[in-house]
Amino acid sequence: MNDFITYLVSGVAIGCAFALIGSGFVVVHRVTRVVNFTQGTLAVFGGLIASTLLKGALPHGIAEIVAVLSAGVIGLIFGFIATGKRGTPPLISLLITLGLSTLSAAFFILFWGQNPISPPGIGGATDVLGARIETQRLLVVVVTVIAFVVLSLFFDRSYVGKGLTAAASNPRAARLVGINVRWMGFLSFGIAGVLGGLAGVLIAPTNAVSFASDLPLALGGFAAAVFGGLVSVWRTLLGGIVLGVVGQLVAGYLSGSYQTEVALLMMLAIMIVRYKSLSAEEAK
Amino acid sequence: MLTLNDVVIRYGSAVAVDGVSLSVERGEMVALVGPNGAGKSSLVNAISGVVPVASGSIRLDARSAQVPEGRQMFADMSVEDNLRLGAWKSKDRDPAPIYEMLPDLQRLRRQKAGTLSGGQQQMVAVGRALMAKPELLLIDELSLGLAPLVVAGLADHLQKLNREHGTTILLIEQEIALAFRLCERAYVLEAGRIVASGESAELALDPALRDAYLGGEVGGTPRREDAS
Numbered sequence: 001m002n003d004f005i006t007y008l009v010s011g012v013a014i015g016c017a018f019a020l021i022g023s024g025f026v027v028v029h030r031v032t033r034v035v036n037f038t039q040g041t042l043a044v045f046g047g048l049i050a051s052t053l054l055k056g057a058l059p060h061g062i063a064e065i066v067a068v069l070s071a072g073v074i075g076l077i078f079g080f081i082a083t084g085k086r087g088t089p090p091l092i093s094l095l096i097t098l099g100l101s102t103l104s105a106a107f108f109i110l111f112w113g114q115n116p117i118s119p120p121g122i123g124g125a126t127d128v129l130g131a132r133i134e135t136q137r138l139l140v141v142v143v144t145v146i147a148f149v150v151l152s153l154f155f156d157r158s159y160v161g162k163g164l165t166a167a168a169s170n171p172r173a174a175r176l177v178g179i180n181v182r183w184m185g186f187l188s189f190g191i192a193g194v195l196g197g198l199a200g201v202l203i204a205p206t207n208a209v210s211f212a213s214d215l216p217l218a219l220g221g222f223a224a225a226v227f228g229g230l231v232s233v234w235r236t237l238l239g240g241i242v243l244g245v246v247g248q249l250v251a252g253y254l255s256g257s258y259q260t261e262v263a264l265l266m267m268l269a270i271m272i273v274r275y276k277s278l279s280a281e282e283a284k
Numbered sequence: 285m286l287t288l289n290d291v292v293i294r295y296g297s298a299v300a301v302d303g304v305s306l307s308v309e310r311g312e313m314v315a316l317v318g319p320n321g322a323g324k325s326s327l328v329n330a331i332s333g334v335v336p337v338a339s340g341s342i343r344l345d346a347r348s349a350q351v352p353e354g355r356q357m358f359a360d361m362s363v364e365d366n367l368r369l370g371a372w373k374s375k376d377r378d379p380a381p382i383y384e385m386l387p388d389l390q391r392l393r394r395q396k397a398g399t400l401s402g403g404q405q406q407m408v409a410v411g412r413a414l415m416a417k418p419e420l421l422l423i424d425e426l427s428l429g430l431a432p433l434v435v436a437g438l439a440d441h442l443q444k445l446n447r448e449h450g451t452t453i454l455l456i457e458q459e460i461a462l463a464f465r466l467c468e469r470a471y472v473l474e475a476g477r478i479v480a481s482g483e484s485a486e487l488a489l490d491p492a493l494r495d496a497y498l499g500g501e502v503g504g505t506p507r508r509e510d511a512s
Contacts (some may be wrong), residue, residue: 159368159377166358166369173356175334177349177412178373 005131007252008245013137014207014220015244016144017043020199021221022228022236023151024192028079029230030168031188034093038078040218041101042193046071046200047209048112051119060122068197075193079186086182101214108211116213121205140202147198148237151191155233164188196221216260220244223267229274242266285310285452286331286348286420291340293326293476300326302476303340308420310346313446313453315463315484318473324456325353327473328422331454346452349418353425353456355409359398363389366397366408370415382411386441403434410441420452421445427459435459439466464488 021039028036050067058066082088082096121136128138155161167174167184174181199217200209209217220243227239243266247259286308293301301323308314316324329335331342332350349370358366367379367389383390389411392400397408406426413421423442427435443466445451457463464470464484472480472493480487487493 162361162365162369163372165361169358169360170356172334173352173358174369176332176352176356177370177416179369 002131003252005129007248009128009133010137011245011248012241013140015241016140017199017203018220018224018243019237019240020144020147020195021217022224022240023233024195025222025225026228026230026233026236028188028192031164032083032185033090034083036192037097037218038101039192039196039221040214041104042071042075042196043200043217044108044209044214045074046197047204048117050201051117054119064201067201068194071197072190072194076186076190079189083185105211116208116210118208119204134206136205143202148233151233219260219263223263226267226270285346287343289341291342292338293330293335294338300476304478306471308452308454310452311450312469313467315455315457315467315470316473317457317460317463317470322473323476324473325424328424328456331422346419348420348422349413349416350422351409351413351424355405357397357405357408360396362394363397363408364393367411367415370412374416382414386411403430406430406438422454424456426455426457427462
């Protein structure tokens with residue numbers, strides 16, 4: 001029973017990271033129609049930058065915030081490179097993000113080496129229904145829920161958030177009222193960078209990150225985003241948690257090497273089941 | 285207020301607008317009429333600055349806003365959000381003056397724009413454009429797909445806007461009888477060129493135009509007015 005709770009909580013925690021990464025996919029896709037495959041890379045940036053800043057003796061909290069904001073700026077730059085040229089088709093932008101992600105992996109090896117790095121988290125453990133759970137994992141869940149609330153308030157209540165939604169819903173009308181749709185696209189990449197960076201910063205203390213972490217993180221995030229139809233952030237959160245929990249249970253009771261396969265299978269199943277509704281949404 | 289000089293608009297190798305010159309003075313209500321594909325929308329989008337001009341010049345010394353063809357709602361957003369987004373470039377985002385002018389919108393303000401009827405959406409589109417406090421209002425197809433009674437209501441609002449608020453209006457319209465009735469002056473665009481221009485009343489009498497576009501419809505218009 002204790003094992004089960006441990007798997008469950010750590011599954012929810014990693015699922016939250018997938019959900020943050022996945023919501024980055026959603027935000028960028030809604031505004032630009034681009035599937036941004038630097039999303040996992042941005043998480044790795046977050047984790048690695050945080051580790052360096054903490055080693056440089058920046059206090060907890062500040063180091064993490066600076067790392068998240070840096071990932072946001074990197075996301076913005078990636079967005080500028082991938083979609084900056086007017087009229088770039090989304091498929092070409094997707095390929096550019098794949099290229100940027102590969103290039104970043106080389107950059108990671110150059111600056112941080114090949115070994116997985118795990119910056120210190122908040123440490124300690126907490127009792128949850130009799131199971132000892134690392135407090136960091138609980139922090140991941142709490143921060144993720146706050147991030148999702150802030151994200152949906154931003155889109156539903158703030159004027160800029162509404163501008164982003166407008167640019168996504170009708171780019172032509174958005175342009176006519178004076179919204180710079182391209183800049184809204186860059187902004188969405190910046191937000192995706194913050195979300196990805198946050199995922200990396202939160203998850204790295206318990207799941208060390210390296211140059212090779214971007215793909216599994218991006219796959220998990222993408223599967224979560226597909227669960228949300230690439231449009232809904234709340235369904236992405238649900239998808240991420242389901243994926244994280246199933247992955248941890250499989251790893252705990254079967255074998256850890258099956259985790260990525262679980263993500264891929266889940267993505268495949270959802271795509272087949274949801275194919276009709278997805279293509280209907282695309283047609284809108 | 286608005287002067288177009290020998291404007292050419294191309295999409296790749298296709299010429300949509302081929303050397304159009306026209307002008308609109310402050311306070312006027314001018315129609316730009318012509319058949320489908322004549323280049324009317326291209327021209328108005330060039331004036332709005334969303335379609336590039338290949339050659340020639342557009343001089344606009346006023347704030348403008350466009351009511352786009354097909355109304356182009358932000359469908360999943362409320363009427364009020366649609367209106368407020370119309371003021372993207374200004375600081376004043378209070379929709380109250382629009383509600384005063386178009387009271388129906390106040391009643392609908394919480395509804396999602398995508399769920400409204402065509403006529404209601406057209407009113408939202410007009411309201412959204414007015415949120416930018418335009419001195420020149422560009423309307424791309426007022427009547428398209430709307431019932432005559434709905435169009436008559438919208439036309440009344442536009443005339444009021446023009447007379448009472450002094451808003452200059454350039455109306456693009458396929459239904460030529462309606463355009464001539466609303467606007468004192470008109471340009472006729474055909475295959476990217478202006479083929480006729482002048483007072484609407486005189487243009488309506490031009491036998492060539494009557495045969496080509498109006499199909500005797502002009503004679504019917506006053507009767508419709510009598511009935512209403």
